[in-house]
Amino acid sequence: MRITEYTSSLLGERYTCAEHESGLLIYLFPKKMTSTAALLAVRYGSTVSHYRAGEDEKKLPAGVAHYLEHKLFENEDGSDSFARFAVLGADANAYTSYDRTVYTLNCTERFDEALAELLQFVTHPYFTEASVEKEQGIIAEEIRMYADSPWERSFRELLRLLYKKHPVRQDICGSVSSIRRITPTLLHDCYRSFYTPANMVLVVCGDVCAERIYEIVDSAFSKTPMSPAAVPIYPDEARGVTGKARSTVSMPVAKPIFSIGIKDSVKGLCAKERFRRDTAMTLLCDILFSRSGSLYNELFEEQMISPAFSAGYSSTDSFAFTCLSGEADDPEAVFERIFAYVEQVKKTGISDEDFERCRRVLYADELRAYDSTEEIANRLLSFVLDGVSMFDATEVLQAVTKQEVEELLASAYRREYYAMSVILPQECDEK
Amino acid sequence: MNPKLVFDTDALKLRVCRTKKFKAGLLSVSAVLPIEAESAPLTSLLLSVLRRGTEKYPSLEAINRRLDYLYGTELSIRNFYRGDCQIIGFSAELLDSRFLPSDIALAEEVTSLLCQILYHPLLDENRLLQKKYVESEKQFQCEAIRSIKNNPRAYASEQCNALLYQHDACGASIYGTEEMIQAVTPEALTEFWRTLVKRLSFDCFYVGAAEPSEISGALERTLGTEAAGFPRKIPRSVKAVSSVETPYTGYDQMAVGQSQLLMGYTVECVIGSPDYHACLVFNELLGCSPVSRLFVYVREKLSLCYHCSSFYHSAKGTVVIQCGLHRDHRARAEEEILHQLSLLAGGNFEAAELEAAKKSLISTYRQTEDSPAAAEGFYFGRSLASFAETVEECIEAISRVTAEQVIAVAQRLKPHTVYFLEGTLEGGEEDDDEDN
Known part of the structure; x- marks a missing residue:
């Protein structure tokens, strides 16, 4: 692996970037702290509503990236990833923003095992009709929670004024009606299109051993064929505000x-x-x-x-x-x-x-x-x-x-x- | 990273956790007052007025520019209840001198500004607090009272707390009522200020790389010359809410999409009680993590909500469960919450669940070492409760908690209040790109 080091004498800090053979970028920031934080990020956020995969162009209902993030925590054996992290005393979570989906890990012990678990569940999607449908109630309440916040609502309405075409005008979670159109097939399509190692970044900050992290990544990603991710298509957006302001x-x-x-x-x-x-x-x-x-x-x-x-x-x-x-x-x-x-x-x-x-x-x-x-x-x-x-x-x-x-x-x-x-x-x- | 007492006089007490781990340290300066229903809102108003201008920095703009000059130091007002006490004061993040491009005694400059704010506010020719500042802050505080409904979750929580703590000092609103605030005059507030500052003594806490003598010197030369020096008597903050024969119920409607269900319980266990750590573990098991009973059953298995969690208020001996859900799901959620509580009281939980809850808590406490604010919160909270415990001792005590102790806590839970805020809208249906 090619490793590049970045240092700052002003801050007294350094970090490295290693490019794994699968295409995954691994960033390590050594820090003598009790807790270690890891993020596995996918360059796939809520604004991907239209994309090209090979010869095909596809359009998506609002909220797919966020829905996919929720569903990745379920495993084929019926277990929930949260329970596996709890055994290790690790705290795992995830968030979706406009341009990324990020799986997070925070722990004070057994980091290696927890990281292996994080890479395992993100690289092994498993969805069924029943489990996808079950999530609708939970996400609908998440949507209602944000919709009830006047500050969130005001911000969302502003984005709708500023952007007539760009999908940033859509809520990250989608709407109660758009999420009804999300199916296991759609989630699998999006997973295959965007969750490729070359479209992902692993960031670790803490008191950790670089070699051990590279080994864990090797076992999770080495057999993964490198394939280019799908390409998001963004509409041409006018420079100014068009329509009502x-x-x-x-x-x-x-x-x-x-x-x-x-x-x-x-x-x-x-x-x-x-x-x-x-x-x-x-x-x-x-x-x-x-x-x-x-x-x-x-x-x-x-x-x-x-x-x-x-x-x-x-x-x-x-x-x-x-x-x-x-x-x-x-x-x-x-x-x-x-x-x-x-x-x-x-x-x-x-x-x-x-x-x-x-x-x-x-x-x-x-x-x-x-x-x-x-x-x-x-x-x-x-x-x-x-x-x-x-x-x-x-x-x-x-x-x-x-x-x-x-x-x-x-x-x-x-x-x-x-x-x-x-x-x-x-x-x-x-x- | 255990704190060391640097000095303890009538006027000032300073504890320091010295560490070079951080680029910015934290200095907190707190005064502890008993909550009084009439004076708590006045204290809130006074703090805002004092922050508006001093003799040396006569406007908010001048104070903020001074803070910018001090490398963007955030001087946050502290004004909150902890149990039956009102904590007032300030906290500031101080950049460590290793990273300052210029030679500036940041701690002394910040405490000096703090002294200006508390003891030398801008007064008019009659030695009264500026009328325009008093009037505009009155307006802002009235707006804050009205604006609580902007956040339905916080509004519902406040309504539940009003019932839960109706016989306790902390049941009094920290902002008061609009009538109470509108009646305040500059004369009355000035008099209140003069009386208040005369009896203030400060509990100071610093986490960071500076020499303790640098911080103590800064405090002594600034606050130390102004603070009254009365023998410090910390009022009692910890007092368990008594159980009730018939639980209270509250109900409101609001034009929002999500309803809020709150269920408050007394647990007869406060910080420092023999079973305090068992209560922490019980609460974690019940509703504080993604493997807790409320998350797994009410959210994941029944898909009734996005958030459902519990909060243990250790100074008041209460546990409050809050769940945001569609109004049609109230009965089902309430039934499941009660079911989970009865399972825990009956000892129907796995050893692995108990271990997971303990590990999660231990991890949280371990991380206090990684955050000046968390370390300050841990030790300041314990000193308020006169409960001497280090982070290591807390972790040790949690690891010793047994299933029997957790069951005993669960069995002591008694329903006190159920509050429901009904959202009358469907909510979240809008979608402007249906053609996709």
């Missing part, structure tokens, strides 16, 4: 909740370019909207927004956006203030003090992220899936210039990129 939904909330989105584009950018843009856009988002900034404090002092206000930038290789969420009696007035403030900063420029202060905070956040095996493993995975080195983060942060951020402000915050969803208290419903 506002939505309102009523729910039992005390005060209106808003989510403002500013759609970004990462089309045509290579991994390094996208990472640099991500860093600069995150810095810009903090400069404009952080709790230390003048906009937040003006809105807060004037009681236009409640303390529950957040802002952040997200990107994957197929979509990107900035999102601002909060509570306000008059979300439209808040929207206009935010828009006007951004336009004003475009004219006046960003102050050196604001730029350096926000960069200092991001630098400190970066350092704090190396104190938990679970957090390190998840962050490393994100960097791997983004195609960059984890230790590039501090360097890129130092390299980003104020001029670069100001240019992004001018080009990425145009009126046609904005949209806002609002959750209104039920009695104020605007029919």
Whole structure:
């Protein structure tokens, strides 16, 4: 196996990447902690709703990746993987996001056995009509749980405004009606198409022996034929917001909740370019909207927004956006203030003090992220899936210039990129 | 990583877990107050007002910018109930000096800011807390009271707790009622502040790489010069809820898709009781892991819900089961939960299940070594209950728990409260890409 090492003298940390013959990438981050965290990730998330496998093109109902994640915990002998991990004192779980499905493991002893168990159940799918149908009740309740959260709902409605075609507009879990269309055959198809070693990444962080991990991977993957994964097909999405840029939904909330989105584009950018843009856009988002900034404090002092206000930038290789969420009696007035403030900063420029202060905070956040095996493993995975080195983060942060951020402000915050969803208290419903 | 007592005066007590394992340490500064129904909401309001501006940093923006300068230190307000006590104070994550590009005494700068917030808030010309800060924080606290219904799970839990703890100090709302908050004047809140700070003494805890003398020096030169120095008397936080003859029931409706079923029990066992560790194991076996009875039977076998779990409130001796489900499934879920409780009380569980529950708990406690916040939570919680136990002793005690002890705990469970929040919508049906 070819092994590449990455080191950071600033952080005093190192990790390695080994490419297994099956195509699986194995990342090991040594850390002297009591707990060891492992993640087995598949580059297959909820936004794969259309894909090409060989000559065939297939479309999927919403929620298949998440449904598959639930069902992989069942085994052919009728046992449940959770019970096997419990014998080892290990804690296993999984999550599905827009661009990945991740199986997680956390333990303080018998890590080797637990890792072998994790690789075993993910590489041995077993579904029957009855077991797939049984899961519907559980997932339907998961869907209802998220649907009852006004913050989740507001965010979801925003994505539907920002994206007219891209499947990020669909809920990760799907809907109660879409999951009714999921069958064992469909799950098997998707498993074969995406759960190939070359489409997977194993990340381990803890006080572990590299050689032993490679042996465990050898026994789980060595006989697995290497095959290319299916290729997701994403629709062409307009740069700006097309159609309506506002939505309102009523729910039992005390005060209106808003989510403002500013759609970004990462089309045509290579991994390094996208990472640099991500860093600069995150810095810009903090400069404009952080709790230390003048906009937040003006809105807060004037009681236009409640303390529950957040802002952040997200990107994957197929979509990107900035999102601002909060509570306000008059979300439209808040929207206009935010828009006007951004336009004003475009004219006046960003102050050196604001730029350096926000960069200092991001630098400190970066350092704090190396104190938990679970957090390190998840962050490393994100960097791997983004195609960059984890230790590039501090360097890129130092390299980003104020001029670069100001240019992004001018080009990425145009009126046609904005949209806002609002959750209104039920009695104020605007029919 | 056991804490060492660095100093213990009337005004300040400092315990330190010194370790170079982390890049950021944690400093918590807490004052422990008995819960009083009238003053708890005022204390909540006061903390928010104090955080708005100080003599030196007169606005929220100035305080936040100062924290940014201190390498993005998060200064979180602590304000919560633990048993029948209200814990107030602050906690801060402090980057270790090894990783700071500039020479800055971070611990001292942060405790100095904390002192400003507590003892030198921005006052007006009449030496009163700023009216605009008091009025806007009153508004925010009233909104927080109303907003609890934004989260149906938390709302249902609060309604259940109101019944379960109706005769206990912790049954009083930490935010109070809107009427109570609207009636507060700057004069009254200023008076409340002056009285409160005079009687505060602080329990401080640090986990991290700094020399203990650096932290103790920082605290003594800042909080130590301001804190009153009354003999510290920690109020009693641990008191078991009494069982009732006839269980209480509560019911509400809400226009949401998922209903919430909560079942509260008394168990007559609190932190520090001889069977405390058996109670932890019982709760784990019942509803704290993916191999627990509630997860395996109510969720996996019957597909009735996504979440169904139990929570052991060790300061109050209660166990609360919460399940989010479709309203049509209430009776079936309740029946199965009762069935599982009776099986456990009858000793109908496997040795392997018991071992799994113990292993899961032990793993959780072992991981306190990996997290400053978890270590702080473990030791601070025990000191509140006057229960001296190290993580190693806790793990040892859990490993010794027998099936008989767990059965004895299960048999002591008595129903106290059943609360149901009925969701009146179907929920989750929307799908905008039906053609796929």
